[in-house]
Amino acid sequence: MSKIVKVIIPIISFIVFFTLLPKLELNQVQSINTKPSYSILIPANIQSILDKSCIGCHSSDSKNFKGKMKLNLDHFTDGKYSKGKLIAKLRGMAKVLTKKSMPPKKFRAKYPDKVLTAQENSVLLDWVKVQGHDLMTK
Ligand code: HEC
Incomplete structure (x- = not known):
């Protein structure tokens, strides 16, 4: 092959890449806007676990900015998370529940009554795994 080639x-x-890129992005934005929104039905037993130990930091009303940026549980039901985001968030939850790292250590020390019991942890973990799996096959 010659040097010129x-x-x-x-x-x-x-050149082709950068002239096509803006058009591709526009198409993607349009397809995102027309995509159906996904929401998850949260049964009462799961909601009460979330209310007890997670919602304080992981909802739109939370004052814990970092917590709600990482995970906003309101977006599970209001359709504001895309399907892919929902799957990722459920996966993240499965991870922290497996590690038993949420609620954060400091919070657990301060509010021992809000620590997940072993039973709650496993019920919530099973639920997030099933939801994640269901979404992937939808
Ligand atoms: C006291 C506030 C607080 C409570 C209560 C709390 N979290 Fe968090 N959570 C945080 C903060 C802050 C972060 C961000 C941590 C970071 O980025 O270092 C976070 C991050 C996360 C993440 C994302 C982890 C990552 O690395 O992306 C998940 C998932 C999560 N929390 C799940 C939960 C679940 C499930 C519960 C309830 C069992 C819970 N959290 C309770 C404050 C809280």
Whole structure:
């Protein structure tokens, strides 16, 4: 291959890429807007576990900015999380529940009554796993 081809091909690809990119992004935005929104039905027993130990930091009303940015449980039911986001958030929950790292250590020390019991932890963990799996097969 001549030197010219080696130089010209990358330049052309570069130009094509950057002229197509804005159009691709526009299409993606449009398809996101027309996508159906997903929401999860939270049964009462799960809701009460979340209310007790998670919702204080992981809802739109929370003053814990970092907590609600990472996980906003209101978006499970209001359709504001995309399908992919929901799956990712459920996976994140499964992770922290497996590690037993939520609520955070400091919070657990301060509010021992809000610590998840072993039973609650496993009920919630089973539920998030099933929800994640259901969404993936939808
Ligand atoms: C006292 C506030 C508080 C409570 C209560 C709390 N969290 Fe969190 N959570 C946080 C904060 C703050 C972060 C962000 C931590 C970070 O980025 O270091 C977080 C992060 C997370 C994440 C994302 C982890 C990651 O790395 O992306 C998940 C999932 C999560 N929490 C689940 C839960 C669940 C489930 C409960 C209830 C069992 C819960 N949290 C209770 C404050 C809280």
